[in-house]
Amino acid sequence: MKILLVDYDAGTTILGGDTHAYDLAVEWKKCGGKTLIAAADYSYLRHKNPEKTDYGQIEEENGVSFLWIKTPAAADREKKILRGALPFEKGLRRNFPLIADWKPDAVLLSSRHLLGSRGAARIAKKLDIPLLCDVRRIYPEHLREVLEYAPRHYLLHLFSHTQKAMYQKSCRILSVYPRLGEHITAFGEDAGKFLAVPQALPRVFSEAHKPPQRHMDFVRRYQEKGNFICLAGGQIEQDQQLELLIEAAALAPRDVLFLLVGNGMFKPNLKREVKQRALTNVLFLDGVNPQQWLDVYRTADCLYVGLPPYRWHQYGADTTRILLAMASGVPVLCAADIPDNPVEAAGCGKIVPPKEPKALMQALEEIRSMTAQERKSMGERGEKYAAKNADVSCQSAAYWSALQTAAQEQKDKRRQKEQKNPARQ
Template identity: 25%
Template sequence: MVKEIWFINQYAVTPDLPGGTRHYDFAVELVKSGLAVRIFASNVNLATRKYERDLADRLWLEQPVEGIFFEWVKTSLHRRNDWRRVLGMFNFSWNVYRAGLKQGVAPDVIIGSSPHPFAALAGCYLARRLGCRFILEVRDLWPQALIDMRGLADKHPLVWLMRRVEQQLYLHADQVIVLARGSIPYLKEKGVAEQRITHIPNGVYPGHCAPRTTREQTRNLFNFNRFTIVYTGAHGPANALNVIMEAAGELNGEPDCEFILIGDGPVKPDLQAQARKLELKNLRFLDPVPKSKIPDLLHAADAGIITLKDAPAFYEAVSPNKLFDYLAAGLPVLCTAPGDVAQMVKRYGCGLISPPENGKALAEQVRTLAALTAEQRALMSARERRLALEHFSIPKLALKLLQIINDNDQ
């Protein structure tokens, strides 16, 4: 009998959409291993903040993709990071619970992912109702990230609620997957035994990260004609994109480099207004692009940039998708994210680091990187590609996931 695995992640996407394809990539490998896989995701895309799948009056829409069943679940729309986004989280979580009960098949394992904890909680309740194992995937440390970013007190209603959800998830999860090793001490403090924790970081799928066009074609298409530094991903408060604005201001009179910010998010309109006010000639914004087109854009660039807010919850407990995309493309990394990410960039010699939220320091590192010879950058690129394939290849990481899934069979 074929074992059935369910992933629940509100922000999971197929490669034709903007966003992270972690669960799609893992699912491809699980299907190759003979498992049946369903991915429950929202019909509202996080990057575009639009309905990307038309459900009409249905609760969910099933779409087969590469042998995977994507279950697009009806979710309310939001435009900014306000109460409507929180409402969308609750809406998706309740609807995914309802959709799970109506599938007509019983899973063997449910993996609930926590870009926010409420969807993972729906997975936990589904597992208990359907009598299967529940694996929690910790992506962000909620509510700790909210406390560190916004200074909310433990008595704040949202923090109080998330604390209770967090406790339930840690208590009832059969296993816990962390994307960053720095999350492990935090989980142990919360009472999660270390033998229940497995580190499976983000990674790259070799077959999905190869460019389809030449570097020259893409550079011409997007008018990349200088030393091009790209940022790909969310434009939100946690991403601290103001540091890129400050660096661009420092370098505004220097004609040899340009920042390209690709994506969308609640703070993007404010960033665009600030760029116009500062009359920045070396910074451009591009709309979100499907994940399948990211390799072409990165192949055409000269460096990738990672920024995060200077918040303790981000120091050791994040595993940015964009970092691994940059590595696979052989892009030198400019890193202003503190903690584990910066240590990794330094340890493997795949870029330059600067303090978080310090635009002047970032500008200096841009000058340093741009001044490297072509041979020096080529060596850095070779190290990055080798690192991506040897240590962060999805087919290799999927073996660890398979081991967890099959634990009860041994």
Template identity: 20%
Template sequence: MKKKIWLWNHYATDMYQNQGGRHYWFADNMIKQGYQVTIFCASTYHNKVEYIDTGSKKYTTDTVDNIPFVFVKTTPALGNGIDRVKNMGWFYLNLFSVAKEYVKQNGKPDLILASSVHPLTMVAGIQIAKKLGVPCICEVRDLWPETIFKGGKIKEHSAFGKTLTIGEHWIYKKANALVFTKEGDTDHIKEKKWDTVQGGSIDLTKCHYINNGIDLEAFKKAVTENILDDPELNDKKFNVVYAGALRPINNVENIIETAVILKDRPDIQFLIYGDGNQKEILEKKIINEGLTNVKMKGYVNKRYIPYILSKSSVNLLNYSHTQYNWARGNSSNKLFEYMASGKPIISTVKMGYSIIDKYKCGVELKKNTSQEMANAILSIKNMDVTRYDEMGQNSRNGAKDFDFKILTKKLIGVIDSVN
């Protein structure tokens, strides 16, 4: 009998609803190989009023595609204020009693994989795994608290900032193994001089890299089955597509400013899919500039993204230079969806450990100005067909290395290393 694995991700409730995502695909592939995998997540959806009703109990269960889910009772969390903090706290606290009860009903696991984004899930994973006498792998999908410090929400050298850093070090030290989603994340440990080579307590041999990726089979199926009725996608124009959140870190205003530069090119149009707190600002800018070459498409269900990207001419990875440390690399789901579409990519930041550069599937901008983006768009549009097709094929081939069948093999290797 193969191992019984608990995957903990506070926000995997969205994966349950969408029937896809990192831990959904890990679980699906591992179950097909004989592992017993259960996903633990919150009873609430991220930034939504909907929730899974646990009744009078602290958890409830359901199974989809043969994947068992355990929904841990949590309070609602809209926005990034105190309600979200409470939501995290309740998930952490309730995990202890839920795990105890679930063990009584189903037996203890052979291993817990506790995934961020927020660190309390990893703290609970380490503490409960110790009680159960099993290993805990901590998966760090975002470098907290570095991300918070970079965004300016908390000062690194404040009392709270120092406390978060102490907690981060404790997690890295206590975990039986660490999985990072960006290739350069272990540089963070070296910079802090936490590694054993520099006299610290963290052995880098227990650190592993498994990026986010794509279920290529599901992506290809969605292209043909989930067709979006959008006439502009079928225009004989050069479609510059952005699909993602409309918030400061994504710097979507830069796309609008690029459209201003190219407004006299009727053969080029910008299609922006997504929602966020900057939507109204962007729409006003489009009106004020009198732009007809930008179409704000609003929110679309994720199931339509593969079809949308299949109709693009070039896809934009549009980020702010200042609100994130891109030297570590990129682990955005969007990158791998873009690659799977087989179209060239323009990234507005020059990444460390660049996947785009490695696979020669696009262009990375050095300065992230609207003029530089306009030049990159025109450069790709004016490429000869052979070179354009080669760049697209490089995207498609690169995506194969990040298919979840491949990534699951890597995860199983990490699991075997601690058992």
């Protein structure tokens, strides 16, 4: 089976960025499937973008077929979302003959900003093949709560309309948000189209790499001095609830050290807050390559992961950061109020409310009071859970099954039409 996967920001292990589409394509290849990823040649999510001079042809990137569409670079957040939208749609339209010659059996829209949604729907309709939508962000709630756009901002209306249109046009709606059906119903659409797929850790986290020795030695030096290390890692942004960790640090004894590893736009804000509070038990380190995060996590005594109390979390949340922490085999302190929390399912840590530093400090003390063997056993439960439930092969199988079913149903419909109208054959 041949899949056209439309993902504006699609990256690879070499280019970096969002490798969701690439990981699926690699797994489907093992099943005999072929994937063509239609992606923008510029994405602010990638570490580097492909250097292109010729367009309108299918190219191989690490064994996966890509159709690169020329899009402009952008400097600010709003332009990052919108500036490439029209060129990407035009690129899909312009490359329709090439896509038609490739003869896909189904179209999967998996763009986090819904960019390319019109083009994907148009291709599916003209080729009479099924359109499936992979919902990776919930709109317009994401714009309102995460990016803090005003209630009457035009983008909220635009994305709300686009989300509803994709719910209408798609024969299947897939998502890692387990309760997305409620959101689909709120839009007045049929929730029977919805299929929940499991969360998965990107393949890049398990690739061969050189250990981050400087970071590992840094943590161990403080442990040798008798410090208990609570570590938070990743992109330091506002949606990581790291202010809660700073507030908890103000309540902690001096031998509990909070280590924040990573880079991001919110890092200077946190450094200023630590300085204003005169906290000596909060330290910062630069980030590491994606392949090295598990090495860093495994040096800590416990890990912290926080998710803000967004209202749209009632439908579920992207738990990639939680699962990555669990995969390290270290106990996890999770400040999140979400359905189906994997930390609770695995019993590999403590869950606290997102805005209560005293509860976080109490949970940390409970983990700290355990013996080393008890902490090891707790962490191992999370590692086993992640290995069993967060493997990309499990996720890709769910997508593959939905795509196969949709493609077969579409073929059956065509066959029935031909039988009813034999003169048109």
